[in-house]
Structure formats: C-alpha cells, structure tokens
Amino acid sequence: MTDDLYFSSGTEVRLFEWAFHQHMPVMLTGPTGCGKTRLVEHMGQLLGRPVVTISCHDDLTSSDLVGRFMVSGGDVVWLDGPLTRAVKSGAICYLDEVVEARHDSLAILHSLTDHRRTLYLDRADEVVRAPDSFMLVCSYNPAYRSSLKELKPSFRQRFVTVAMDYLAPDREAEVIVAETGVDAAVARRLVNCATSIREADAVFHFEPPSTRVLVAAARLVAAGAGELEAARACVLAPLSSDGAIGAGLEQIAAAHLRGAADPATRTTRETP
Numbered sequence: 001m002t003d004d005l006y007f008s009s010g011t012e013v014r015l016f017e018w019a020f021h022q023h024m025p026v027m028l029t030g031p032t033g034c035g036k037t038r039l040v041e042h043m044g045q046l047l048g049r050p051v052v053t054i055s056c057h058d059d060l061t062s063s064d065l066v067g068r069f070m071v072s073g074g075d076v077v078w079l080d081g082p083l084t085r086a087v088k089s090g091a092i093c094y095l096d097e098v099v100e101a102r103h104d105s106l107a108i109l110h111s112l113t114d115h116r117r118t119l120y121l122d123r124a125d126e127v128v129r130a131p132d133s134f135m136l137v138c139s140y141n142p143a144y145r146s147s148l149k150e151l152k153p154s155f156r157q158r159f160v161t162v163a164m165d166y167l168a169p170d171r172e173a174e175v176i177v178a179e180t181g182v183d184a185a186v187a188r189r190l191v192n193c194a195t196s197i198r199e200a201d202a203v204f205h206f207e208p209p210s211t212r213v214l215v216a217a218a219r220l221v222a223a224g225a226g227e228l229e230a231a232r233a234c235v236l237a238p239l240s241s242d243g244a245i246g247a248g249l250e251q252i253a254a255a256h257l258r259g260a261a262d263p264a265t266r267t268t269r270e271t272p
C-alpha cells in the first residue's frame with residue numbers, strides 16, 4: 001500500500017497540471033472523503049513540490065497565515081507564517097476547508113490569487129512575489145455551506161475550480177482493493193452498499209457514505225471482521241443516530257454484504 005496512491009476520476013489531474021503551469025490557483029470542491037486531500041498530495045509528488053497544508057477555522061487570522069512579530073531573546077523579530085513560508089519556498093499551499101475561515105482573514109489572498117501573485121506583508125514592510133513554482137490550492141465541501149459561510153464571488157472567481165465527487169463504482173472498488181488488500185468481490189459489495197445508500201440520499205437527507213468510510217470498513221474486513229459488522233461500525237453508525245433511519249440503513253447493508261467473517265476475504269496484511 002502506497003500512501004499517496006491516487007486514482008483519477010477524469011480530468012482533475014490534467015486541470016491541476018494546466019493550472020500549475022499557468023500559475024493559477026485551484027479550488028477543489030466535493031463531499032467529504034472523496035479524495036481532495038489525496039489529490040493534492042499526489043500532485044505535490046507529480047509536480048515535485050512540497051505541500052504545506054493549513055486547516056482553516058473560525059479563529060484563523062491573517063497573522064496566522066502570513067506571520068507576526070515575536071519577542072525572541074529580548075528582540076522583536078518577524079516570524080513568517082506558513083503561507084509566507086510556502087510562497088517564499090515555491091511550495092503548493094493547501095488551505096483545507098477554506099469556507100471555515102473569516103472573510104477578513106482571506107482578504108490577504110486576493111493579491112496572491114490574481115495577476116500580481118504577490119503577498120503584501122504591510123506590518124513587516126515586505127513585498128513577497130511568488131515564484132513560478134508556488135501554487136495556492138483551496139478546498140471546501142459544498143454540502144457544509146450555509147449562508148453564514150459563503151465564499152465571496154470575488155474570491156471564488158479567482159480560482160480554477162475542480163469539482164470532485166465519488167469515483168465511479170468500478171474505480172472506487174479499485175481504490176478499496178489498493179488501500180486495504182481485500183478481495184475485489186468484497187470491495188465491490190461495499191461499493192454497491194454505499195451506492196444504494198447514496199441513491200437513497202433524498203430520503204435520508206444526510207451526507208452519504210464516503211470512500212473514506214468504505215476504506216475503513218474494508219480495513220476491518222482485512223483484519224478479520226465480517227462485512228456487515230465492519231460496515232455497521234464504519235459506514236452506518238457515522239451516518240445517523242436516528243433509530244428509524246438506522247434500521248433502514250441496516251436493511252440496505254444486509255441486502256449487499258456478507259454477515260460472517262469469511263476467511264477467503266482475508267489478506268496477507270492480517271496478523272496470524
């Protein structure tokens with residue numbers, strides 16, 4: 001198993017590469033666990049650039065991004081933040097869940113994401129021009145968007161948007177096999193189960209099961225769990241705590257998965 005193994009679903013790798021070579025920032029959108037972070041890690045390897053990840057949240061300030069003055073040994077010195085370090089070193093800077101950050105914290109990115117490609121560090125009295133190898137990548141999950149947490153059009157329209165979704169079933173099953181070593185038939189049954197739940201999404205009204213939870217269930221199966229018990233723990237339980245919905249999900253899972261641990265599905269990764 002390789003940590004950065006990435007299965008492409010379409011044109012996202014090419015779009016990313018074109019954007020990189022044109023020095024354009026990229027916005028990844030898609031549901032949880034569909035491969036956004038994995039794609040960024042993969043592109044870092046492919047393009048030979050380090051990836052600096054910043055997880056965005058309500059309290060993130062522009063100083064957290066660009067840096068601040070600190071007292072060090074009696075002196076006051078400027079300390080670059082992760083964004084400034086990423087710009088100076090020509091890295092890929094990945095702002096995860098960018099929609100969580102406040103608008104005033106993101107304003108610092110405007111000059112970096114247009115033709116200027118420049119960070120203005122007013123407090124440090126420094127102007128940092130991004131080298132060609134610097135790339136800004138942001139991501140967010142449109143399902144979490146609320147009116148309070150909308151990105152401004154002036155921000156969104158600066159990016160090449162790469163809209164991601166779960167892989168096609170065959171491809172998603174390949175990911176599960178590659179990530180966990182389970183039999184292709186087990187992977188396919190887990191994907192079929194997830195597909196049925198995703199198709200019933202309009203009834204359930206929750207974020208559907210992701211590739212991440214299928215990989216997690218398959219890991220338990222690889223370790224000896226039955227498919228149904230693994231799916232209960234990793235796929236069904238995180239979806240809903242509502243008893244009636246749980247019963248409906250259980251029925252779907254039981255229709256697709258095997259109940260008992262099947263020795264034939266175990267792999268060489270299992271400890272004896």
Ligand SMILES: Nc1ncnc2c1ncn2[C@@H]1O[C@H](COP(=O)(O)OP(=O)(O)OP(=O)(O)O)[C@@H](O)[C@H]1O
Nearest residue numbers: 005006007032033034035036037038175211212215
């Ligand atoms: N295209 C893919 N290729 C390889 N693995 C994938 C792919 N998509 C999903 N996975 C698997 O699903 C897991 C979750 O993917 P990832 O962390 O990239 O999701 P994400 O979109 O960043 O989710 P979140 O929005 O919750 O951060 C990965 O660790 C990997 O096991």
Ligand SMILES: [Mg+2]
Nearest residue numbers: 036037038096
């Ligand atoms: Mg992620």
